[in-house]
Amino acid sequence: MSSAASDPEFTTEQAHLTETYGKLEKIGRDAVAAMEAVAAQAAEDKKSMAEELAVNFATWDDILETHADIVAMNNIIEAHDMANSVQAERLRAVEVLLREPYFAKIALRFKEGAPAKELYIGSAGISDENYRRLVVDWRSPVAEVYYNQAMGPTSYVADGRVIHADLLLRRQFEIDRDQLLGYFDSDVAIEDKLLLASLSRGRSAHMQAITATIQKEQNTVVRHADVPVLQVAGVAGSGKTSVLMQRIAYLFYQHRGTLDPAQVFLISPNPVFGRYIDRVLPDLGERNPEILTWAEFLAPLLPAGRGAGEGNVSYERLRAIDAALAHFAFERSDFRDITAAGTRLVGGDAVAKVAAKFDHLPAGPHRVTLMNEELEARLQSRLASIAAAEDTHDEISELSIEEQLRLFGETFDPQSEEEARALALTYVREKYASGIQQVRAMDWLDIDEIARRLLGCDGLTSVEWVYLKMALTGMGDPDAKYVMIDEVQDYSEGQLAVMARYFRRANFLLLGDPNQAIAEGTAGWGEIRAVFEAERGSVDECRLMTSYRSTPAITDLFASLLPPDEAVEVSSVQREAVPPEIVVASDGEAWAAELRRVADEAASADTLTAVIVPYKSEARRVAKVLGEAAVVLGERDSLPDGGVVVLPLKLAKGLEFDRVIVPDASPQVFPASDLARRRLYTTISRATRHVTILANGELTELLKL
Numbered sequence: 001m002s003s004a005a006s007d008p009e010f011t012t013e014q015a016h017l018t019e020t021y022g023k024l025e026k027i028g029r030d031a032v033a034a035m036e037a038v039a040a041q042a043a044e045d046k047k048s049m050a051e052e053l054a055v056n057f058a059t060w061d062d063i064l065e066t067h068a069d070i071v072a073m074n075n076i077i078e079a080h081d082m083a084n085s086v087q088a089e090r091l092r093a094v095e096v097l098l099r100e101p102y103f104a105k106i107a108l109r110f111k112e113g114a115p116a117k118e119l120y121i122g123s124a125g126i127s128d129e130n131y132r133r134l135v136v137d138w139r140s141p142v143a144e145v146y147y148n149q150a151m152g153p154t155s156y157v158a159d160g161r162v163i164h165a166d167l168l169l170r171r172q173f174e175i176d177r178d179q180l181l182g183y184f185d186s187d188v189a190i191e192d193k194l195l196l197a198s199l200s201r202g203r204s205a206h207m208q209a210i211t212a213t214i215q216k217e218q219n220t221v222v223r224h225a226d227v228p229v230l231q232v233a234g235v236a237g238s239g240k241t242s243v244l245m246q247r248i249a250y251l252f253y254q255h256r257g258t259l260d261p262a263q264v265f266l267i268s269p270n271p272v273f274g275r276y277i278d279r280v281l282p283d284l285g286e287r288n289p290e291i292l293t294w295a296e297f298l299a300p301l302l303p304a305g306r307g308a309g310e311g312n313v314s315y316e317r318l319r320a321i322d323a324a325l326a327h328f329a330f331e332r333s334d335f336r337d338i339t340a341a342g343t344r345l346v347g348g349d350a351v352a353k354v355a356a357k358f359d360h361l362p363a364g365p366h367r368v369t370l371m372n373e374e375l376e377a378r379l380q381s382r383l384a385s386i387a388a389a390e391d392t393h394d395e396i397s398e399l400s401i402e403e404q405l406r407l408f409g410e411t412f413d414p415q416s417e418e419e420a421r422a423l424a425l426t427y428v429r430e431k432y433a434s435g436i437q438q439v440r441a442m443d444w445l446d447i448d449e450i451a452r453r454l455l456g457c458d459g460l461t462s463v464e465w466v467y468l469k470m471a472l473t474g475m476g477d478p479d480a481k482y483v484m485i486d487e488v489q490d491y492s493e494g495q496l497a498v499m500a501r502y503f504r505r506a507n508f509l510l511l512g513d514p515n516q517a518i519a520e521g522t523a524g525w526g527e528i529r530a531v532f533e534a535e536r537g538s539v540d541e542c543r544l545m546t547s548y549r550s551t552p553a554i555t556d557l558f559a560s561l562l563p564p565d566e567a568v569e570v571s572s573v574q575r576e577a578v579p580p581e582i583v584v585a586s587d588g589e590a591w592a593a594e595l596r597r598v599a600d601e602a603a604s605a606d607t608l609t610a611v612i613v614p615y616k617s618e619a620r621r622v623a624k625v626l627g628e629a630a631v632v633l634g635e636r637d638s639l640p641d642g643g644v645v646v647l648p649l650k651l652a653k654g655l656e657f658d659r660v661i662v663p664d665a666s667p668q669v670f671p672a673s674d675l676a677r678r679r680l681y682t683t684i685s686r687a688t689r690h691v692t693i694l695a696n697g698e699l700t701e702l703l704k705l
């Protein structure tokens with residue numbers, strides 16, 4: 001690293017940084033001032049327009065004129081909004097860049113003999129008032145040459161054209177606000193010095209963006225073409241989650257203005273993980289997508305009171321549902337009453353009559369949608385007649401004043417018949433809201449009864465239940481554009497098929513590690529691919545084989561648990577290493593003493609240590625041995641900055657810790673089975689720097705090398 005102030009390059013770069021920083025501050029100030037001015041002008045315009053607006057409904061011409069005036073007024077307001085959103089966007093970029101204006105510089109020669117063009121690359125892009133690029137966004141096409149990590153002749157694609165250039169300089173910076181801390185020039189660009197610096201900084205309680213140091217193989221995932229399904233297999237610590245976050249940021253950039261964060265879904269393994277990653281995108285100036293666990297995804301699709309339950313369902317069982325539905329015809333018993341507030345709003349018989357009207361259509365989404373439209377219309381007219389009933393008016397007048405104010409914004413004192421009806425309708429719609437909701441959710445279909453007739457089985461799993469409902473009704477989210485499933489190896493075929501079907505128009509990014517499948521019955525890597533091929537047509541694949549999380553000694557240890565042909569492919573990035581410690585205690589007492597010793601040792605370090613137990617039930621036993629020294633982590637918790645936490649492997653998924661203690665690696669806990677091997681691999685690979693493995697009595701075969 002070059003950092004000496006006597007280095008003229010350093011001085012030049014510091015001067016450039018100071019100048020850029022000043023410009024960024026000015027752009028920020030100007031943007032705020034412009035937004036204030038726009039707001040003031042908008043208020044002024046609105047006031048004068050409202051004053052000028054002569055609302056006149058006397059004749060048809062007057063109405064048209066009034067309408068034209070209102071449209072003109074709205075256009076002006078919209079123009080203000082637009083001006084503000086441009087400024088807000090600049091301000092967001094400035095906010096990101098003021099933390100670190102850029103992290104790299106490239107010099108590119110586009111034509112023989114022409115002068116090189118210098119570009120500074122940062123986490124966002126920005127131009128000065130003369131439209132000169134101050135900082136190039138890391139996601140812009142030209143920045144690709146930085147990530148390709150090859151000097152000399154190179155190319156990138158912009159607007160569908162391949163652009164060739166000669167990369168003369170690739171310089172990386174360490175910067176804190178307006179201070180240049182150092183720079184590295186990569187000559188042949190084999191070793192990424194900024195990466196090594198970043199890795200040696202250690203972990204933090206929240207995941208950090210890896211924008212400046214995305215590696216070449218990772219970049220192929222981040223910038224991958226939009227395909228229906230991209231399946232990424234990566235060893236533990238290879239940056240799958242990091243790459244996933246960068247990919248989301250990349251997609252937001254690519255589809256700026258058209259892609260809404262509400263159309264992007266991230267299916268996370270557990271809530272603790274969701275909180276671990278939820279700062280990455282805001283730090284990059286982007287909004288978070290919808291972050292959901294499987295249970296959170298499923299809950300709103302299931303009837304109230306029904307839990308996610310058993311997720312282990314094969315694709316074959318779901319295909320059997322499709323096959324059976326092909327010959328299915330509705331019967332009266334397939335329909336349920338819709339009841340709310342003790343009143344039957346739509347009877348099963350009425351549903352059967354509506355069903356009969358569409359008898360010429362097969363039972364499926366088209367017919368069910370038509371039926372639902374008709375049922376909703378019937379429900380609305382039913383509500384209107386309830387609203388007109390005298391009883392209802394009596395009920396309303398008996399409401400407390402507070403209730404009336406809450407419902408109508410005033411006390412119930414209608415001045416006309418029409419107003420009385422309108423207010424009553426408001427009341428009725430609220431009273432029977434759950435009925436409206438049930439019709440919209442197509443709860444008039446008795447899915448359990450249909451399953452009984454269709455499949456001859458009682459007690460569907462939730463996966464089958466939702467699948468059958470989707471197959472019959474077309475229920476789903478057609479607006480979702482991207483769905484990212486992290487730790488994809490932990491889902492069953494059935495769960496994956498449900499998601500593939502529910503988000504039927506979305507492109508999927510599936511990231512996982514076949515060797516981290518920690519539960520029985522989840523889909524194998526090839527099965528995952530097969531499900532998505534069947535649902536989406538084609539699946540592209542990428543692999544990530546370098547591990548960045550752990551020291552080489554720890555990486556070697558967990559790689560030794562892999563099948564031999566896979567283990568040789570795993571590489572890690574060199575850093576100082578403390579060898580993992582393995583202690584076998586002769587009996588329970590000695591074991592407890594050892595556990596206390598290593599936990600005490602860990603507690604005195606200023607780092608975060610995880611005692612990872614195989615199952616939740618074990619956490620209490622271990623915590624009892626450790627007493628005050630450790631905190632048991634639950635689903636609702638976030639990772640603390642430091643200390644010793646005890647947590648089950650299921651919750652440790654995707655997370656990392658400075659130290660990991662495996663409290664008991666005895667054969668009882670880790671027998672010589674494939675599942676136990678994967679569970680141990682996942683446990684050990686959570687550690688960045690230190691691993692201590694204890695065993696009560698005897699060490700598992702898996703670790704006897």
Ligand SMILES: Nc1ncnc2c1ncn2[C@@H]1O[C@H](COP(=O)(O)OP(=O)(O)OP(=O)(O)O)[C@@H](O)[C@H]1O
Nearest residue numbers: 210213214215236237238239240241242548549654
């Ligand atoms: N290119 C990179 N630059 C800097 N740090 C990186 C890079 N890639 C990965 N890392 C770091 O390596 C660690 C592991 O990354 P991440 O959690 O994304 O891996 P993963 O493949 O999802 O892991 P696992 O499957 O084991 O949970 C993180 O601390 C991350 O910041």
